[in-house]
Amino acid sequence: MLPPLSKIRPKPFFVIFKKNLRFDPMLFKDVIGQSRIKQLLIRNVGQHRVGHAQLFLGNEDAGALPLAVAFARFIQCRHRGPEDACGQCASCIKIDKLAHPDLHFFFPSAPNQEHKKDVSSKLFLHNWRELLLENPYFTYARWLQQLGIENKQAIINAEDCNDIIRALGIKSYESPYRVVVIYMPEKLYHAAAPKLLKVLEEPPENTLFLMVSENKERILNTILSRTQIQKLSLPDEDDVYHALTERYGTEPARAKQIAFLSGGRVSEALMLCHQDEEQLADFVSFREWMRYCYQNDVSMILKWVEQVMRDGREKQKSFFQYGLKIFRLCLLQNYQLVQLIRLEGEEQEFIQRFSKVVNHRNTLQIVEAFNEAILHLERNANPRILFTDLSLQMHKMMQAGSR
Numbered sequence: 299m300l301p302p303l304s305k306i307r308p309k310p311f312f313v314i315f316k317k318n319l320r321f322d323p324m325l326f327k328d329v330i331g332q333s334r335i336k337q338l339l340i341r342n343v344g345q346h347r348v349g350h351a352q353l354f355l356g357n358e359d360a361g362a363l364p365l366a367v368a369f370a371r372f373i374q375c376r377h378r379g380p381e382d383a384c385g386q387c388a389s390c391i392k393i394d395k396l397a398h399p400d401l402h403f404f405f406p407s408a409p410n411q412e413h414k415k416d417v418s419s420k421l422f423l424h425n426w427r428e429l430l431l432e433n434p435y436f437t438y439a440r441w442l443q444q445l446g447i448e449n450k451q452a453i454i455n456a457e458d459c460n461d462i463i464r465a466l467g468i469k470s471y472e473s474p475y476r477v478v479v480i481y482m483p484e485k486l487y488h489a490a491a492p493k494l495l496k497v498l499e500e501p502p503e504n505t506l507f508l509m510v511s512e513n514k515e516r517i518l519n520t521i522l523s524r525t526q527i528q529k530l531s532l533p534d535e536d537d538v539y540h541a542l543t544e545r546y547g548t549e550p551a552r553a554k555q556i557a558f559l560s561g562g563r564v565s566e567a568l569m570l571c572h573q574d575e576e577q578l579a580d581f582v583s584f585r586e587w588m589r590y591c592y593q594n595d596v597s598m599i600l601k602w603v604e605q606v607m608r609d610g611r612e613k614q615k616s617f618f619q620y621g622l623k624i625f626r627l628c629l630l631q632n633y634q635l636v637q638l639i640r641l642e643g644e645e646q647e648f649i650q651r652f653s654k655v656v657n658h659r660n661t662l663q664i665v666e667a668f669n670e671a672i673l674h675l676e677r678n679a680n681p682r683i684l685f686t687d688l689s690l691q692m693h694k695m696m697q698a699g700s701r
C-alpha cells in the first residue's frame with residue numbers, strides 16, 4: 299500500500315510562480331497562441347453575434363481556461379480596444395482579482411478536510427481564485443490537489459446547478475453581460491443536468507455561458523447540442539518561444555531550448571523556465587550526496603558535508619526542502635502519476651532511478667527524518683553532525699527501500 303500523498307506534503311511542490319512569471323492580468327495577449335480563435339471571438343463581439351453558450355475545448359496546455367477568462371474580460375470591459383480589453387477600467391480591475399460580481403465560476407468539487415458535506419463551488423471559490431491567479435494553465439489533477447481531494451471523484455452537483463439558476467435570477471450588477479464560466483462540464487452530475495439544460499435552452503437575456511472542457515466525448519449530448527464549440531489546438535514551439543521572450547523576458551537562447559523541450563506544452567515550458575541556476579546546483583549536490591549515502595562511502599560523505607558547511611543555515615534548510623520535493627516526486631513516480639512530474643533531462647532520469655529505492659517502504663520514514671533535521675537546524679543544532687548523521691540514516695533507509 300502506498301501512503302496517501304497528503305501525508306507526504308510538507309510544502310506544495312507545484313511551481314509557485316515568480317512574480318515575473320505570473321499570468322495576471324488575463325488578457326487575450328496573455329493567452330499563448332490561439333490567434334485564430336481570439337480573432338473570431340473579437341469579430342463576433344464587434345458584430346453582436348456572440349453565441350450565448352460556448353464551449354472551449356482543449357486541455358490545460360491549449361489554455362482553454364485562460365482564453366475563457368480573457369473573453370469574459372473582453373466582453374465586460376468598459377473601454378475595450380480593437381484587440382483586447384483595456385486592463386484598467388473598473389471592470390478589468392475586478393477581473394484582475396476574479397471578483398467581478400457578474401462573472402461566476404462553477405467547477406467540480408467534493409468534500410475535503412475543510413468542508414465535509416453539502417459542498418458546492420461557492421465553498422471553494424477562494425481555492426479556485428488562488429490557483430487561477432497563480433497559473434491558469436493548471437491541470438485537472440492540480441485542481442483536485444488544490445482541494446486536497448486527489449483520490450476522489452469531483453462533480454458539478456445539483457447545488458451548483460441551483461446556484462447557477464440563482465445567479466441568473468439576479469439582475470446583472472454593473473455590466474451588460476452576466477458570464478457564467480463552467481469548468482469541466484463533463485463532470486456534471488447526470489441527475490442535475492436537466493436544471494442546467496433548461497437555462498441553456500432558454501437563457502435569460504444577456505447571459506453568456508462559457509464552458510471549458512478537455513473531453514467532448516464525456517459531455518452530455520443534450521448540452522453539446524446547445525453550445526457553440528471552439529476547438530483549441532496546442533500552441534506551437536514558435537508561440538511558446540514568443541510568449542517566453544516577450545511576456546516573461548526569458549533569454550532568446552534559453553526560450554528556444556525550452557520551447558523545443560516542452561513541444562508546445564505551456565505548463566511544462568513554464569516549469570522549465572522556472573528552474574533557475576540555484577535549483578540546478580541543489581540538484582547536482584543532492585544527487586551526489588544520495589549516491590554516497592547509497593554506497594555508504596563515508597569518506598566522500600564527510601567531504602560532501604564539508605562542502606555543505608560553507609552554506610549558511612538558511613541555505614541548508616532550503617536544501618532539505620529541495621530533498622523533500624525530490625522524495626515527493628519519487629512517490630508520484632511510484633504512483634505512476636508521471637503527468638504531474640514536469641522535469642527535464644537529468645533530473646527526470648534521476649527521479650526514475652531514485653524512485654526504485656525511495657518508495658512506499660521508506661518514504662514516510664525519510665520525510666520524517668528530513669523534517670526533523672529541519673527542526674534541529676532551526677534550533678541551532680550542529681549542521682556537521684546533523685548532515686553526517688542523516689547520511690548514515692539515509693543509507694539504512696535506502697537499503698530498506700531497495701529490498
Ligand SMILES: [Zn+2]
Nearest residue numbers: 375384387390
Ligand atoms: Zn477594461
